[in-house]
Amino acid sequence: MIHKKLEGAGLDNEERYRLIAEHAADVIWTVDMNMRPTYISSSIVRLLGYSVQEAMAKPMEEVFPPASFNLAMQALEEELDIANKEQTDLSRSRTLELELVHRNGSIIPVEVVYAFLLDTEARPVEVLAIARDITKRKRAQNEAKHSTRTLIKAMEQTIQAMAIIVEMRDPYTAGHQQRVTQLACAIAKQMGLPEGQIIGIRLAGLIHDIGKVRVPAEILTNPDGLSEPEFTMIKAHPQVGYEILKAVDFRWPVAQIVLQHHERMNGSGYPLGLSGEDIIVEARILAIADVVEAMAFHRPYRPALGIDKALEEISQNKGVLYDSKAADACLTLFRDKKFDFDQHTKIATSLDGIYRAALQS
Numbered sequence: 001m002i003h004k005k006l007e008g009a010g011l012d013n014e015e016r017y018r019l020i021a022e023h024a025a026d027v028i029w030t031v032d033m034n035m036r037p038t039y040i041s042s043s044i045v046r047l048l049g050y051s052v053q054e055a056m057a058k059p060m061e062e063v064f065p066p067a068s069f070n071l072a073m074q075a076l077e078e079e080l081d082i083a084n085k086e087q088t089d090l091s092r093s094r095t096l097e098l099e100l101v102h103r104n105g106s107i108i109p110v111e112v113v114y115a116f117l118l119d120t121e122a123r124p125v126e127v128l129a130i131a132r133d134i135t136k137r138k139r140a141q142n143e144a145k146h147s148t149r150t151l152i153k154a155m156e157q158t159i160q161a162m163a164i165i166v167e168m169r170d171p172y173t174a175g176h177q178q179r180v181t182q183l184a185c186a187i188a189k190q191m192g193l194p195e196g197q198i199i200g201i202r203l204a205g206l207i208h209d210i211g212k213v214r215v216p217a218e219i220l221t222n223p224d225g226l227s228e229p230e231f232t233m234i235k236a237h238p239q240v241g242y243e244i245l246k247a248v249d250f251r252w253p254v255a256q257i258v259l260q261h262h263e264r265m266n267g268s269g270y271p272l273g274l275s276g277e278d279i280i281v282e283a284r285i286l287a288i289a290d291v292v293e294a295m296a297f298h299r300p301y302r303p304a305l306g307i308d309k310a311l312e313e314i315s316q317n318k319g320v321l322y323d324s325k326a327a328d329a330c331l332t333l334f335r336d337k338k339f340d341f342d343q344h345t346k347i348a349t350s351l352d353g354i355y356r357a358a359l360q361s
Contacts, residue, residue, distance in 0.1 A: 029129040030117070035060045035073075038126060047110075047133055049103030065107060068098040072112075076127065079116070083124075090116040090124050100131065109138045155203070155250065162207045170212065170220040176293060179341050181205030183330070184289035186339060190329035191285070200252030201282045207254075208261050208286060211241030223300045238262050239271045253280060261286045264321040284323035288314060288330050291322075293341075307334065 027048075028041040037056045044055045048063070061069050075096055083090050093115040100108045110131045116124040163177050184205045188198045212220060215237060219230050226234065242259035260274060260283035267275035269287075279287075295310035311334055318327035333339035 024130075025132075027131040029131060030126050031060060031129070032126055033124060047102075047108065047131065048100060063100055065099050065101060068100070072096065072098060080124065090122075091118055097134070098131075109134050159203055159206050162210055166207065166209050166212055169217050170209075176297070177206050177209060179297070180208065180286065180289045180293045182341065183292060183333075183339070184286045186333055187285050187289060187326055187329045188282075190333055190337075191325055193281070196252070197282060200250070200254060200257065201285060203250060203252060204254045204257035204261070204282065205286055205289070207245070208241070208258050208290065209237060210244055210258065211237030211239065213244075214240045221300050225301045235262070235270050253282065256280055257282045257286055259283075261290060263287065265323060266320050268321065279323075281323070281326070285326045288322050288326050292330065296341075311335070 022042050024041060024043060025046075027043045028039070029037065029044075030039040031037050037058075037060070040052050040055045042052055044050055044052060048055065050058070055063070063069075064072065075094070079090065079094070093113050096112045096114070098110055098112050100110055102108050111134050112129050112131050114127055114129040117126040117128050119125045166177065167175070181202055184201050185198050188201050193201075212234075215233055219226065219233065222230070238259050238261060242255050245255035245258055248255070257280065259271070260279050263269035263272065263274040263279045263283060264287070265276055265279070265284070267273050291313060292307070292310040295305045295313060296307045298304045311331060314322055314327050314330055318324050
């Protein structure tokens with residue numbers, strides 16, 4: 001029996017730990033408080049191509065690319081500083097994603113779990129680090145990001161096609177949806193909304209009038225104003241837009257934004273008569289942008305009223321019809337930051353901006 005043959009031939013603790021370290025797939029590393037290596041396990045050969053002796057002789061700043069070395073040093077210094085001020089436990093482990101330089105010059109992404117080794121008086125004397133190669137994980141993440149970019153690009157193109165359909169039927173408001181989107185995104189940015197929400201506002205803004213495809217073109221372009229039945233038909237467009245969009249998984253509440261963009265804070269809007277916090281913030285922002293653009297630009301039934309008149313409307317009805325924070329942000333954009341529909345740089349409207357924001361959300 002194996003256990004009888006090996007009886008009495010057990011390993012002492014030092015030998016056991018040595019064998020564990022030498023056979024571990026991850027690299028086990030210890031350095032003193034001056035960042036000089038004191039131990040490196042033999043798995044360094046597989047990870048970086050150096051022998052143990054070669055790795056022990058290399059300064060740590062040559063093993064890491066500059067950015068990773070600086071990040072590691074900053075993390076260690078911050079931990080020591082916090083420990084000195086707050087008496088935190090230095091022996092607990094932490095994790096960083098860093099990069100190492102292979103012998104052939106290639107960069108190896110690693111996940112490093114590290115902890116301070118303490119002496120009998122609880123003073124840090126060395127740093128223990130366990131480095132794991134995460135090349136396959138990073139490759140999978142990059143492939144996922146590429147797939148996300150492809151999907152978002154297809155979605156963006158679909159949204160643009162929908163927007164063109166609406167504006168082909170209503171040439172008098174050509175550019176309306178783009179201008180509303182431009183202002184709504186700028187308002188959201190001014191309010192400090194996260195990039196993910198701004199993406200949702202952008203997508204909804206570009207097609208917020210998609211429901212008008214059900215309204216006869218002669219009503220949309222009528223220069224004589226609308227009768228009550230015609231206005232009732234127009235007022236149905238947010239609900240129609242919602243019905244068109246609700247089955248599409250946009251990742252953002254695009255259908256709800258479209259549905260609610262004519263609601264008002266006091267409940268006087270349509271189609272649902274929502275009020276206050278029942279209206280999502282994206283729709284409250286889009287509502288203000290929609291009103292400002294509509295008043296500032298020409299319509300078939302009236303000439304442009306101008307930006308000043310539009311801002312007066314927002315200012316007078318702030319907190320009544322329009323969300324106060326969004327209204328203040330809009331007024332700030334025009335009065336202090338000189339927002340201009342023709343010259344202002346669009347916020348989060350390029351595909352690259354959408355990709356970056358989507359991948360972070």
